[in-house]
Amino acid sequence: MTYLDQSLGQLARRIPGATRVFDQYQLDFCCAGNRTLRTAAGAAGIPPEPIVAELQALQLRAEESSERDWGAATDKELVAHLLGRYHAVHREQLPELIRLARRVEQVHGDRETCPHGLADHLTVMAHELESHMQKEELVLFPLILRQQGALAGMPIELMRQEHEGHGAELRRLAELTNNITAPRDACTTWRALYQGLRAFRDDLMAHIHTENNILFERFAPAQVH
Structure with missing residues (x-):
């Protein structure tokens, strides 16, 4: 192929x-x-x-890469990786990003380039992502760790649907921030905010990829078209 x-x-x-x-x-x-x-x-x-x-x-x-092949990891290793590398990290990232976004909007709200509505959008993202992660932690991951992944088809389908929602929220994030590109004369806080947003975006995309294309495929393969 x-x-x-x-x-x-x-x-x-x-x-x-x-x-x-x-x-x-x-x-x-x-x-x-x-x-x-x-x-x-x-x-x-x-x-x-x-x-x-x-x-x-x-x-x-x-062959020369030292990057971990998570496709070869056990279910237990993969779940632990998702919890530590992504779930815990998102819970640290979003409160600080919301704080910085509110600060930028308060100080630079009179500028056309200001990301108006960004703090509110991040707040919505934080609530929805927290709800999503709790469903995984309380329902889906325990099923997998109990070796009952064959019963996880419906939860996995729901998680995939919610991932699509996260993708739409990331696209809206890009719209609000000129694709996370700060103005040339942006202040330090503004630049720190956008640096954090880029890291969050990259982490969330990698998070969704690891679940959709590695973990979920083991129990409920998506149809290729």
Whole structure:
């Protein structure tokens, strides 16, 4: 099977660094990871050849990469990774981002480039993400750790749907912040806010990818189309 006929999720699982390539070309590998590279590139109106070339180069370097292959981890290791690397981190990131966003809006609210409504949007994201993570921690992950993943089809489908909502919220975040690009004369607080937003965005995308394309695929494979 060629690169073009594999899903974005399959390629992201198999080739370390592929997620960065997909992000560069704005291909949604997390919420729409079941689309083939051919389909995704066609829908975006971009030629797939440069993407394939970059993926080939990444695969050649993969043997020398020290990046952990989470696809080879046990269910227990993968759940622990998700909890420590993403759930705990998001709970630290969002309160500080909300605080910084409110500060920027209070001080620079008279400027056209000010991200008006950003703090409120992040507050909504924080509430929805917390609800989502609690469902995983209280329902889905315990099923998996009790080796009852075969019963997890419905919770996984719900989590995938909520991931699509998170993806929409990230797109709105980009709209509010000029794709998280601060004005040239932005103050230190403004720049710190956007640096934190970029880290949060990257972490949330990696979080969704790890769940959708690695953990969930073990118990309820998504249909490739």
